[in-house]
Amino acid sequence: MSWLQIKTLIRPEQAEQLEDWLLEAGACAITLTDAEDQPVFEPIRGTTPLWQSTQLTGLYDGNLDVDLMLNQLQQSWQALYPDASVPVLQVEILEDKDWIREWMDSFHPIQMGQRLWIVPSWHQPPEPNAVNLILDPGLAFGTGTHPTTALCLQWLDGLDLKHKTLLDFGCGSGILGIAGLLLGADQAWGIDIDPQALQASQQNAERNGIDPARFPVYYPEDCPDLSCDVLVANILAGPLISLSEELSGLVHPGGLLALSGILAHQAEDVAAAYRRWFELDAIINKDGWVRITGTRKVD
The missing domain is CATH 3.40.50.150 (Vaccinia Virus protein VP39)
Structure with missing residues (x-):
């Protein structure tokens, strides 16, 4: 099964509305990430702060009618924000992969000092007799x-x-x-x-x-x-x-x-x-x- 990934850069105040539209258009998952390496420090308890430049990514079934979806998003955006430019949406086709395995393979045991290792649960400890702390992301x-x-x-x-x-x-x-x-x-x-x-x-x-x-x-x-x-x-x-x-x-x-x-x-x-x-x-x-x-x- 192929997948489509749609990315765009947005401001924090735009995130919630655009996320709702992408989900209504059939997104299987939405992620929000820092687009400019500007970490958010000391957030207020109970809030979900966003970066000034946030990358929003939607993941879709590869059979989606992309042109129809993009046209609907453009119309919705212009109706709500008539004086603001429509965000540029980048569409990518993703090769079929075992994404869970891909994610797991990106984490490896890490040695901390002389005795201690941090080991994801799906890995065997590199040194079984060391102090091995099992921890998953x-x-x-x-x-x-x-x-x-x-x-x-x-x-x-x-x-x-x-x-x-x-x-x-x-x-x-x-x-x-x-x-x-x-x-x-x-x-x-x-x-x-x-x-x-x-x-x-x-x-x-x-x-x-x-x-x-x-x-x-x-x-x-x-x-x-x-x-x-x-x-x-x-x-x-x-x-x-x-x-x-x-x-x-x-x-x-x-x-x-x-x-x-x-x-x-x-x-x-x-x-x-x-x-x-x-x-x-x-x-x-x-x-x-x-x-x-x-x-x-x-x-």
């Missing part, structure tokens, strides 16, 4: 491929976590908390504002044979009073700064901290917010993103 962030996740995983891999407790603040997929447990921590907790993240963390922990009692996850407002030996927070610079006193207070004296999700030009502002409580290490940069680590001062 999903809705929540954190497959290990982003520089900020990699920086945190490499840091955890270099620690002695035996008999330690760990808090994964902004847990996403749960990758950091689960990695900490597999690397020897006794107990971990996850905190996130996104229900999909909490669900993904629980599912990934189960997939890796983690007892749910060793990795409970919470919304911030529901979390019990905690104090940990190691805290990792891979979120964004703004929340890290505003939460600096709260996060610092969760770490035992002598405990360890790792912060990421921080762009290089934001590093000094974030570091300054934590120096009151932590002796900070040298800042580590990877592809324009940084990791800030330190040890909680003993009063």
Whole structure:
């Protein structure tokens, strides 16, 4: 079976209407992607922000009458937006492929540090005797491929976590908390504002044979009073700064901290917010993103 793919560049305010029209015209799937490498930072909870230049792609059955559909779209657009140019629609014929297999083949095991591997569930671990964290790409962030996740995983891999407790603040997929447990921590907790993240963390922990009692996850407002030996927070610079006193207070004296999700030009502002409580290490940069680590001062 052949497929047709229709692409167009739009502004955020046009997305919903054009998406509706493409679906009415028979689209099997619609995707929205960043057209100019302009990531959206710190979205408001419960919103789905779009980029200023968004690429909208519709996937169709190859038997579609393309000329008829394009003519209908043009008429609908001009009726609603008489003063705006009709977006240019690019039509491509896609060769018949096993798209699920194509997608799966794009993800491979990744080594993080000396001991830890991140392994998609459909792959055999390259080193069966290593610490293998089974994780599939999903809705929540954190497959290990982003520089900020990699920086945190490499840091955890270099620690002695035996008999330690760990808090994964902004847990996403749960990758950091689960990695900490597999690397020897006794107990971990996850905190996130996104229900999909909490669900993904629980599912990934189960997939890796983690007892749910060793990795409970919470919304911030529901979390019990905690104090940990190691805290990792891979979120964004703004929340890290505003939460600096709260996060610092969760770490035992002598405990360890790792912060990421921080762009290089934001590093000094974030570091300054934590120096009151932590002796900070040298800042580590990877592809324009940084990791800030330190040890909680003993009063």
